[in-house]
Amino acid sequence: MSQKKINICGAGLVGSLLAIYLGKRGHQVELFERRPDMRANLIDGGRSINLAMSNRGWKALDGVGVGEEIRKISIPMYRRVMHDQKGKLSFQPYGKEGQAIYSVSRAGLNARLMDLAESTGNAKINFNERCTAVDFEKASATFKNYETGKSTSSEADMLFGTDGAFSAVRAAFQKTDRFNYSQEYIEHGYKELSIPPNEDGSHKMEKEALHIWPRGNYMLIALPNPDGSFTCTLFFPFEGSPSFSEQDSTEKARELFKEQFGDALDLMPSFNQEWDENPTSSLVIIRCYPWVKNDKVTILGDASHAIVPFYGQGMNSGFEDCSVLEELLSEKGEDWPLVLEEFQKSRKPDAEAIADLAMRNFVEMRDLTGDPSFLLRKKIENRFYGKYPDKWMPLYSMVTFSHIRYSDALKEGIRQDGIMAQIMALPNIDTKWDSQEVEEMMLKLC
Ligand SMILES: Cc1cc2nc3c(=O)[nH]c(=O)nc-3n(C[C@H](O)[C@H](O)[C@H](O)COP(=O)(O)OP(=O)(O)OC[C@H]3O[C@@H](n4cnc5c(N)ncnc54)[C@H](O)[C@@H]3O)c2cc1C
Structure with missing residues (x-):
């Protein structure tokens, strides 16, 4: 495997994690970040904007051995606590006993990932460097420095755009032929x-x-x-x-x-x-394709699939991009053109699915979590899942606690909706929800 020079535009969450993966593989990685170094003014563990991390994110972090360190700065959230207008509380566990999603500080996580990227010994981060142009032939990008006002170009074997929902690298893709793009606020x-x-x-x-x-x-x-x-x-x-x-x-x-x-x-x-x-x-949803140009320039994370935050999966799916890419690199022995092609082909349906799932979950969170019939449905599903885990996994668990592809989870969720509509239509379901009759009907319908 030959060492490559790889440039990454955007040292946010996904760019920093990608740098760790590629640095650990021995490539010479250079990151270019528009903002100044956030680590200079970081108050660790303090008040912050936080994000919910779940199993897909943890898998990607564990894949480069940094999960344990991040777990130390996170708080498990085992259940939803719903507050009604009078302040009365009701509760709903997220998964099985012991399963949780984790609250992590965005800035704390980003700073730690930058440290860890640098500690591979193969990654350098340049700050105050805003990408302004991309040359797809040379995999080169031009950066304008905020402090000096000077523009410089950097050429590499490969360029990754992880510069977020308003990506400059993607903006360059938008000027190329047959690039599909949509943006929805x-x-x-x-x-x-x-x-x-x-x-x-x-x-x-x-x-x-x-x-x-x-x-x-x-x-x-x-x-x-x-x-x-x-x-x-x-x-x-x-x-x-x-x-x-x-x-x-x-x-x-x-x-x-x-x-x-x-x-x-x-x-x-x-x-x-x-x-x-x-x-x-x-809040914006970005859909686009292709994500790879000339086997050399690739967009990932929010740059290629920004979604609404209601499933807590934006970062998680961007981190999963990194694990999927890593798996393909291991499988195909760093045949980059093949790896990048497979990456975009296999990942695109999952990006589409999680975009749809995230909008569905908005309706669930803002509306249905206050609805007794919805809570009853969840109770029935969880009971059945507890008894027959090989026959049923609730959609939320598939998305949050498993590594089932998002596209498969969405398909299965739609099938489950059909079954649960029949169960919820049973007379007196609220009194017999945990009866043998309901269980048998679910077994028949599964
Ligand atoms: C309100 C809200 C809540 C959310 N909650 C969750 C959650 O609970 N769980 C979850 O998984 N996800 C959540 N998300 C989504 C998550 O924030 C994103 O999916 C994630 O930040 C994407 O990471 P990224 O590295 O692709 O992009 P970003 O985090 O946006 O990073 C992009 C980086 O590129 C830099 N950059 C931008 N333009 C340029 C340029 N031209 N040149 C150089 N550098 C550039 C930026 O400064 C930034 O550092 C939430 C989003 C929002 C808005």
Whole structure:
């Protein structure tokens, strides 16, 4: 296997992990990152934007031996805690006993991955370097330095674009022939708020849980941080009623929170300031193909498949890109043209599936988690899964706790919907949900 010079544009989550994989394979890797080095100002374990990591992400991290280290800076979330308008709580486990998704600080994780990429001894990160152009013949890219204003070009054997949803590398693909591309903004945006810790540093709500305030067309969620705080995110329509555009004063937003999320508002002493100062951001779905050009330039992560965050799978699927690429490299002995072709062909249907699943899960989270019939369906499925794990795995578990391809999980989820519609239509299902009759019918329908 010959050593290659590989450039990576974007040292975010996926770019940094990819650099670890390629650096460990002995390639000479250079990363170019638009932002300054985030590690200079990082307060470790502090308040932050956090992400939910699940099995696909862990597999990719374990694949380069960094999972254990990241587990140390993460918090397990074993169940959803739903808050109704009066602050009454209901609970739903995410999976089987002991199964959890994990809250990880985005900045903490990114910084650690950068350290680990450098510690391979084969990866160098250049900061303040914004990609402005790509030459597909030479696998070269031009970068403009923010500090000096100088533009330089760097040629390599291969270039990877991991520069996120608004990728400059993908923008270059868009100027090439027969490149398909679509970008869809959903009608909801989001705003981040926070719940600070108690004085003794403990959490003000159940720590090892993901909290949801489902309200039909919108929702608030909260994930725990290691310093005792929670990062909350309001997913809310931009227009219509209610909407961000209606909340044209802090007082109005406060009134909305008092009415809809009263128990959360009581824990938010900085609500007014955060509402005013924190941006309202949009959510975009990016679909495109092909992801590889001239066997040399490849996009992955959000650059090739940005999705909405409602399944907590954006980063996880980007990390899975890295494990799939690694598996193909091992299998095909670094026959790069073959590997890249197989990578895009096999991965594209999975990217499509998780984009659809993520939108489906938005409806589930904001609407159905407050619906008794939905909760009953989950109870029936979980009971059946517990007894017959070889016949049934709930869709959420397939996506979150398994490595079943997203495209297969989606197909199986649609089949299960059909079965569960028949089960839920049984008379008096709410009283006989755990009966022999229901179990036998499910066995017949499976
Ligand atoms: C509100 C919200 C919540 C989310 N929650 C979750 C979650 O719980 N779980 C989950 O798995 N996913 C979640 N996601 C999705 C996740 O954030 C993304 O999927 C993930 O960050 C993608 O990683 P990436 O490295 O591909 O892109 P990014 O993280 O966007 O990194 C891209 C990097 O490229 C750099 N860059 C950009 N342009 C250039 C350029 N021209 N030149 C050089 N560098 C450039 C950027 O500065 C950045 O460092 C969430 C997303 C949002 C918006």
